[in-house]
Amino acid sequence: MATIEIANLGFRLTPLPTISPFYPRTHRSILRFPDSFESSRSRRIVLLRPPSCSVVDEQRQQEEEVSFTEQENSLIDALIGIQGRGRSASPQQLQDVERAVQILEGLEGVPDPTSSSLIEGRWQLMFTTRPGTASPIQRTFVGVDFFSVFQEVYLRTDDPRVSNIVRFSDAIGELKVEAAASIKDGKRILFRFDRAAFSFSFLPFKVPYPVPFKLLGDEAKGWLDTTYLSRFGNLRISRGNKGTTFVLQKKTETRQRLLSAISTGTGVTENLQAIDEFLSSSKNVAKGETELLEGEWQMIWSSQMETDSWLENAANGLMGKQIVKANGQLKFLVEILLGLRFSMIGSFVKSGTNTYDVTMNDGAILAGQFGIPVEMESKFNLELLYSDDKIRITRGYNKIIFVHLRVG
Known part of the structure; x- marks a missing residue:
């Protein structure tokens, strides 16, 4: 039987039937894109309606402000427009992303990222390079913008873990694959996958993913190097033991959030609201x-x-x-x-x-x-x-x- 990988982190699973949620045809949408930044200095903005000037709204905007350096914004700009987290990237797009990644890896981010509290938490997968033989679950989940893909890193607990999560939708639920983790050095995390389960929103219990982890041996093991961690803790670049590059974010900027709303197949009303919020939250209003x-x-x-x-x-x-x-x-x-x-x-x-x-x-x-x-x-x-x-x-x-x- 065929084997499959979750987010290219070295874990092979036996595929289950494809989950294909139905989305009503309410609008024209040809892009399938992950979550979305504030960067381009040449940006020209006109608001659909004037932003609220209330103290509450201003505080909310300040709380939602995401800080990125110029070099980080270059990577974010390169990600805008890429479908399927890299699955459908053109050679030029791949080149632009790789160039931006290499520039950041050559800069000084957070030293010894595995020792920093900034690496802890839930990270959203924005981009990944594809190995020569893509697995069925990669093609079904990681490369589909209808689904959100996350990685949770918690190293400062009695049970340190790295988990990969495919979020289908609020109505359906998610698949979570967990691994016991340990720190090898300032950059490398070692992990061994040991459990996985579906959490369906319509069921009061979890459904185990039937994988014999103990029988997989070394196939359930892997490592993950963090080659760049931003000083604001919002952007991370990692490379896995299978030669895969990952770009992950804790917080996304306004364009990414808008594109995510469009890609997830929500209704016209929800997308119009997302557009209105995007226009209202834009800072560099053209005069x-x-x-x-x-x-x-x-x-x-x-x-x-x-x-x-x-x-x-x-x-x-x-x-x-x-x-x-x-x-x-x-x-x-x-x-x-x-x-x-x-x-x-x-x-x-x-x-x-x-x-x-x-x-x-x-x-x-x-x-x-x-x-x-x-x-x-x-x-x-x-x-x-x-x-x-x-x-x-x-x-x-x-x-x-x-x-x-x-x-x-």
């Missing part, structure tokens, strides 16, 4: 006018469910990419199937501080170098609510809220 940044922008979520007509959806920007050019040209591009693409070209003209008049009127279905014209026209006002080098939030056609990620 001047904002501009649509050039580049390719992938639509990852909209507040309206698609209609039955994919052509109408594509023409109204509810699908695919937006390509923004400096000459005022805007292009929608949608991959259909078997090399066919739908393209619609138009223009945008600034009409206010953060608004644009958009006209899309040059449509075509493309097959390689050949195209079939499609007579369509779509006019709408585009309001730029938030924009930085990685993420953009707009209110567009029919007052629909759009979230785009920059790609390429």
